[in-house]
Amino acid sequence: MKIKFIGVGSAFTTSEYYQSNMLISAANGKHLLLDCGTDIRFSLSEGNIHNEHIDAVYISHLHSDHIGGMEWMAFKSYFDPNRRRPRLFMENHLMHDMWNYSLKGGLGCIEGKGMHLTDYFDCKPADEQGDFLWENIRFSLVKMPHVITGYKNFYSYGLLIQDADKKGPAAFITTDTQFEPHLIDIISKKAEVVFHDCETASFKSIVHAHYDDLCTLPPELKKKMWLYHYQPHPAVQADHDGFAGFVKKGQEFVF
Ligand SMILES: [Zn+2]
Numbered sequence: 001m002k003i004k005f006i007g008v009g010s011a012f013t014t015s016e017y018y019q020s021n022m023l024i025s026a027a028n029g030k031h032l033l034l035d036c037g038t039d040i041r042f043s044l045s046e047g048n049i050h051n052e053h054i055d056a057v058y059i060s061h062l063h064s065d066h067i068g069g070m071e072w073m074a075f076k077s078y079f080d081p082n083r084r085r086p087r088l089f090m091e092n093h094l095m096h097d098m099w100n101y102s103l104k105g106g107l108g109c110i111e112g113k114g115m116h117l118t119d120y121f122d123c124k125p126a127d128e129q130g131d132f133l134w135e136n137i138r139f140s141l142v143k144m145p146h147v148i149t150g151y152k153n154f155y156s157y158g159l160l161i162q163d164a165d166k167k168g169p170a171a172f173i174t175t176d177t178q179f180e181p182h183l184i185d186i187i188s189k190k191a192e193v194v195f196h197d198c199e200t201a202s203f204k205s206i207v208h209a210h211y212d213d214l215c216t217l218p219p220e221l222k223k224k225m226w227l228y229h230y231q232p233h234p235a236v237q238a239d240h241d242g243f244a245g246f247v248k249k250g251q252e253f254v255f
Pocket residue numbers: 061063146156176
């Protein structure tokens with residue numbers, strides 16, 4: 001299994017970094033796209049990956065740096081006569097909300113026909129605390145607090161990823177999360193590598209873990225933690241502060 005970061009930046013990033021979306025490759029060469037943001041046409045093309053190479057998509061939550069490319073993905077796949085529907089994995093309620101509040105306006109009809117999400121994707125909803133199997137890799141959903149309003153809380157579903165036979169190491173990708181030291185401590189015990197989103201701006205948005213807060217984590221945890229989703233040209237050096245480092249755009253990890 002391979003995890004390639006086709007982007008490592010924040011929602012407002014530049015083409016030097018692209019938005020934080022990843023490509024998971026199975027041993028048989030099939031690709032699963034982990035999040036499909038606004039930049040995806042460009043970040044995929046830079047990695048020499050075309051739409052038809054994508055077998056499946058996983059969506060962590062509904063911000064546009066994670067779903068802004070879904071209309072493109074849906075139409076591009078639908079109107080390709082040789083293309084079968086990509087599989088779509090995501091948390092059950094989130095899938096419903098994505099269609100109703102984000103995608104239906106553009107994808108709800110084509111010439112002469114009303115459409116639904118299932119016309120574009122082979123939908124595979126997952127339980128909130130559940131998991132799914134794709135090409136002999138197990139993905140377990142972990143509910144991460146992202147934007148808390150007190151009225152409607154907005155979660156992102158991180159993924160613990162491991163070969164189904166458990167022979168290889170496990171990796172955890174937080175997707176977008178607030179700083180949650182207790183939760184990260186629990187999950188990190190199940191993963192050899194942790195990819196954590198990280199804000200490096202001079203002010204804290206709270207909705208992402210900030211670098212200064214991540215620095216307070218125990219050294220043994222920081223050692224196996226790679227940081228991504230950072231602002232352009234971070235002024236700090238993550239490896240000097242005890243982390244594995246900042247993930248670079250295009251960097252690939254083999255498990
Ligand atoms: Zn987000």
